[in-house]
Amino acid sequence: MELIASQLEADTDYSFVSQLYQQCSSAITDLRSMHHNPHLSASLEDLLETLSFQKSVLDVRRNGNRNSVWDRRRVASEGAFQYSVPEYSSSSSVMTMTQPEPLTMSREDPIQEMLVPYTGQTGQLEEVVGLEEVKEVLSEAVIMPRKFPQLFQGGAKPWKRLLLYGPPGTGKTKLARALSSELQCPFYCVTSASLLSSWVGESEKLIRELFKHARQQATQTFIFFDEIDCLCRKRSGGEDEHSRRVKSELLRQLEGARGDDDDGVFVLAATNCPWDLDPAFLRRFQRRLYVPLPHSEARKAIILAHFSPSPLSLSEDDWRTLLRVTNGHSGADLTHLATAAAFQPIRELQTARFWRFTNDNKITPCSSDTLGAMQYPLSKLPADKVMARDTELKDFLSALKTSPRTVTADSLRLYEEFSGIPDEVAT
Known part of the structure; x- marks a missing residue:
């Protein structure tokens, strides 16, 4: 597409070019749906945006309008490129494009997007139907230490990192939002798409900035990692260096970058596939709570x-x-x-x-x-x-x-085996 855009002739078959563009876009979209690797997905998204930009160049050239397209910006997951205005030679219709220059982008913007504003709604933990044991542990870990701080001295330190796991659709995310609403504290809802970047080193910096931003709040803050298995899968020998650095930085921040555990940040994570988590991440969570199907x-x-x-x-x-x-x-x-x-x-x-x-x-x-x-x-x-x-x-x-x-019976057995629930108790 870039070659066609730079060497456009009068007899170019635009219908063939448009058909080629549609086939390429469909192929890239199918690849993104087949592969769940976030890094590969970000690269494919970047490629799709580049292809779309080149198609717009062709459309503008076809319509005879050469200037309206050059204000367009191509935005990646964590940065942006701006194409400068090309220079045309008087003796030839060939256009030359200068090298794109990276634009600086504040990391404050994606962090602010993770911060869910408090809406004043009266969502409470008791309004969540069922899950009595899970709600009791969450109350002991977060709500009671704020109401009765004198009770949590010495060895009775409240938990700071909890993992919710269980079948999909059992209310894990709803529990997190109800807890945040009851506490009326800053709530960061984090997904793999909001943290992972196609730029080398940006993901690690964003993780550091996220925890730094949370620790600078005047009150206790709440960080919720939804589908954390997308970030913390088991490490293997064939894993790329970028993924390893992201996991190492997240492990460091979960443990406490300053070496203390009393930084006012409470971390709650949820996953449907706890067996896919790396053992190092499982160790970081002080309590793992099984969120079962409703009785x-x-x-x-x-x-x-x-x-x-x-x-x-x-x-x-x-x-x-x-x-x-x-x-x-x-x-x-x-x-x-x-x-x-x-x-x-x-x-x-x-x-x-x-x-x-x-x-x-x-x-x-x-x-x-x-x-x-x-x-x-x-x-x-x-x-x-x-x-x-x-x-x-x-x-x-x-x-x-x-x-x-x-939820199938086979998947339920996986959760029961991970939880160590005997068969006679599960039935």
């Missing part, structure tokens, strides 16, 4: 919360059936299931032909033999009067066909 009472509370404030009218037998068929569902699975079930009565409105008035003067579907039934298509009814029927057990059973559980 029957928690599943019932999650479903009821989804339909709040409207009540969900199910009999005791219906609840027993529903809780039995949802055994093994995560919190996220139950949310998707409840949404799909709630759409079943709405979907019936489009095919309903007979309607009746309710006690509160609303219009709802009914059968043809219902006393006072009216026959109308939905389009002929006043929109503000139409109301769907209540969600029933049959709606949940129908929704199970399209919203099955996502």
Whole structure:
């Protein structure tokens, strides 16, 4: 693409060039979806942006506008390049482009993006359904030391680094946000995409700046690493030097760069694959908490919360059936299931032909033999009067066909083996 842009002739087949660009873009996109290596993904993203820029050069040349494109900047994950205005020779249409110059970019900007502002919402730990043991440990580690500092003297030092692990969709991220909201302290939400850079040395500097920024806060700060296994996978002999330096710097900061452990920074991490973590990182976390799938009472509370404030009218037998068929569902699975079930009565409105008035003067579907039934298509009814029927057990059973559980029995055994849970206890 760069060669075509620099040696453009009048008889260039633009349709072929456009087709070539689409094929290259699709190939790069497919590679990014196949490979989960963050460094490779950043390089492919950089290549895709370069390809897009060269395509814009061709489009401008084709339209005869040579000046509008040169203000465009190509931004990498941690820096930017600006293309300077090319110089054209009077005797030739060949253009020459000066070497891109790197632009300096403050590391304060990505750190500020990690800092989640406090919105004033009243999220509390007790509002998280179930997970009583996990919430108790989080309260002992973070909340009680702030309320009763005199109790945590001598050997009873509170934990400073905790790891949450378990199946996806069990509420690990929700626990972190609820804890931060309850403490009303600065909350940094960190992912691999926000830390890893394609520039050599930038990732390590950004990690140092992150912990430095957190330690400079006036109050206790909270750093949450989501999907930390993307950053801290087991080291191997074939690992590149850049990844090793990033892991070494993160290990150093987790331990405490100043050599003390009382720096006002609390680190919480979450992962769905704890067995992929390097043993050195596992050792840094003083407590590892298993976040299991919700039990029957928690599943019932999650479903009821989804339909709040409207009540969900199910009999005791219906609840027993529903809780039995949802055994093994995560919190996220139950949310998707409840949404799909709630759409079943709405979907019936489009095919309903007979309607009746309710006690509160609303219009709802009914059968043809219902006393006072009216026959109308939905389009002929006043929109503000139409109301769907209540969600029933049959709606949940129908929704199970399209919203099955996502956590398999084999994956659950992996978590139980990692946690050291005996089979008889797990069952």
